[in-house]
Amino acid sequence: MRSLLPLFAFGLAIVLFSGCLEEQFAKRPVPTEGPFSKVVYITGAGFVPSELYIRQGTQVTWVNDDSTPHTATSEGRFDSGVLRKGDSFSKRFDSVGVYDYVCVLHPLLRGVVNVTR
Template identity: 40%
Template sequence: MAPASPAAPTTPSARAAANHVTIAGFAYSPSTLTVSKGTTVTWTNNDSAPHTVTGSGGLNSPTLSSGGTYSLTFKSAGTFSYHCDIHPFMHGTVIVK
């Protein structure tokens, strides 16, 4: 039996990637993100079309052009649903523990 491999180290860039949502192909990816209370989540629009991040818990971005970003620090636990005001079929969720 092979020895268990050690867990991958958690680097600042790995932690940042875990707190990031990409907007591409008219979708949020990941569509559901789970983070700890006090975490800042950043959305980046990689589409050529503009998008928003709008929903519960203070989620209220300006219109994000291509390359635009929006960040929000989640200070309380809960489930926060959001959508794009321009493309209402786009949905995402942040779960804060």
């Protein structure tokens, strides 16, 4: 009977720990796309998609899907700050124009948002 006690304790710990992980990930809202909302995922390979064509008034949400921190920064226009894995940043584009942006931590990661009427 005593030899089963450590095994039982180990099994209970695994069940409790897995429940904590589920709760942690369940708290993160998943952004959805619609006619006036788009999602850009940040990965180790770059921004996906790297180029967006949207209408004026559309909100774009950047989501860091990488284990490495990233930013979405358009000098003088918007700056997400540092986004860790699972973090997101949203920006509504009310003005027509071309918005080039970059990850300031990884300058080779670039994207563009093209806003039309």
